[in-house]
Amino acid sequence: MTANSSIRHRNSALLSVTRVEAEEVVPSSQFDDRLKQTYKRLRMPKGLLERLAGIRERRYWGPESTFDDGAARAGQAALDEAGVAPEQIGLLINASVTRDNFEPAVAVGVHDRLGLPRHALNFDITNACLGFVNGVTVASSMIDAGAIDYALIVCGEDPSPWHETALRMLDDPSATRDDVLMQFATLTLGSGAAAAVIGRADRHPEGHRILGSVSRAGTEHKDLCIGGNAGEGMSTDATGLLKHGLKLVTDAWDQAHEDGWDWTEMDTYVTHQISTSHTNAIVDAIDVDPKRIPVTFPYWGNVAAAALPMTLALEAERLRPGQRVLCMGVGSGLNTALMEIAW
Secondary structure, eight states: OOSSSSEEEEEEEEEEEEEEHHHHHHHHHHHHHHHHHHHHHTTTOSSSHHHOOOOOOEEEEETTTTTTHHHHHHHHHHHHHOOOGGGOOEEEEOOOOOOOSHHHHHHHHHHHHTTTTTSSSSEOBBTTHHHHHHHHHHHHHHHHHTTTSSEEEEEEEEOHHHHHHHHHTTTTTTTOHHHHHHHHTGBBBBOOOEEEEEETTTTTSSSSSEEEEEEEGGGGGTTTTEOOOTTOOOEEEEEHHHHHHHHHHHHHHHHHHTTTTTOOTEEEEEOOOOOOHHHHHHHHTTTOOOEEEOOOOHOOOGGGGGHHHHHHHHHTTOOTTEEEEEEEEEETTTEEEEEEEEO
C-alpha cells in the first residue's frame, strides 16, 4: 500500500499567480549588529545567516502596511491578471501562517477588502509552509467536482514579531550557543504576499493545467519546529528538519515515480525557499540540474507559505507554453507536497 496521497485533477487550471514584495529591506547584517555582544561572548562569528543559510536580506512591511494588506493587494492583482471579476469567485482560501488573532479567520478580512460575493466560501488553511499548495489542491478538487468555477488563494506573511522575540532572547546574557542554533531558522524568515486564481480549464484553454499532486506525512517529527504567538517565538531543530524533511521528500519522490508520475526532466522545479544547504540537498537527493531551481531566499528570506508562490510568480515571467513545472515543498509537521503544472 502506497504511503503517498496521489491526486490527479481533470479540469483545473492556474489562471494567474502574483506576488507583493514587502517595502522595507532588512539586511542580515542588521541582525548581526543586534547580536554583536552575544556572538562575541559565545565566540561565534558574525555573518552566520549569510554564510550558512545564504540569506543576505529579507523584507518587512512598511509602517502603513500589514500582512493582510499584502494578501489583499496580491489577491486583487491576481484577479486583474486572470480577468476574473470578484463576483465570479466561489471560494477564497487564506493560506498564511501569520495571523493577528485566533478568530475570525484571516480570510474574512480579505473577502471583505476585495468585495467578494456573499456566496463565496471563505476560510483559512494553515499547514505551515505548505498551506498555499494545499489550498490549490482543495480549490482544484472543488472545481473538478463542479462545486465552483473559480477560486482565489491568498497568503500574506509577517515574521517580524518572531524576530523581535528571538533577538530579545539571544541578547540575554544567559543565552547559549544552543539557543542561537534554535533561533537561527527564525531569523531567516521574511515578509511578503502571494495570490493565485484557479479556474476551469475547459473555459480557459490559455490557463496552465494543474495536473495533480502527491503528498506524504511524517508527523512523528511534529516537534522539530514549533511556532507560538509573538511573545513565545519559534524554536527549530534545523539539523533535524533538514535530515527528516529531505528523507520525506525523497520517499515521496520515489513512490510517486513507482505510481506513474515522471518528474525527472521538468523545465523548472519551484521549491519552498529555505537556505543554500536545503536547496543543495534537494539537488543532490533527486539528481536535478541546479540551474532549473530558481532561488529567491538570498533576498526575500524564507517567506513561509508565501515563499513558493512568490517564487512561482517570479518564474512565470520567463516560462513558455508547453513547459513543465514541479512545485515542491516541505512544511513543519512534517508534511511534503509535490504538484505538477503544465505551462
